[in-house]
Amino acid sequence: MAFQPKLFASHLLDHHTVLTQQNSTSYVANKWVFDIGGSAVLPFLRQILVANVAKLTTPGMGLQSKINGFSANQNMTLDVYYFSESAFRLVVNTSDPLIFANWLTQFETYFDIDVIARDDLAVLSVQG
Numbered sequence: 001m002a003f004q005p006k007l008f009a010s011h012l013l014d015h016h017t018v019l020t021q022q023n024s025t026s027y028v029a030n031k032w033v034f035d036i037g038g039s040a041v042l043p044f045l046r047q048i049l050v051a052n053v054a055k056l057t058t059p060g061m062g063l064q065s066k067i068n069g070f071s072a073n074q075n076m077t078l079d080v081y082y083f084s085e086s087a088f089r090l091v092v093n094t095s096d097p098l099i100f101a102n103w104l105t106q107f108e109t110y111f112d113i114d115v116i117a118r119d120d121l122a123v124l125s126v127q128g
Contacts, residue, residue: 031123032097037087038113056082
């Protein structure tokens with residue numbers, strides 16, 4: 001599964017510095033990127049996300065959602081971006097990406113999906 005670089009915007013403003021200063025950037029250390037692809041990715045995302053991913057129809061389009069069934073004591077949000085019917089990108093707001101990655105990859109045996117943790121990508125907040 002190959003993705004072309006694009007500009008993505010999150011509607012969640014994370015850092016006070018980015019909110020108060022013009023022309024500033026900051027690295028968002030608690031956001032992690034996962035690419036999910038496969039023939040069953042849409043039914044899978046419909047099962048684990050609160051938001052309706054069927055609204056995403058244009059490549060690069062995204063929305064924010066909470067996760068169903070991850071952990072009762074964690075209130076996790078993520079951004080999900082559409083590339084095609086069989087390819088999506090998740091930008092997850094978590095302090096422990098390994099626990100989330102293990103939880104997410106367990107579904108590869110139940111659904112026809114591939115989960116790729118993108119440790120080669122980082123998330124920046126940009127203002128200005």
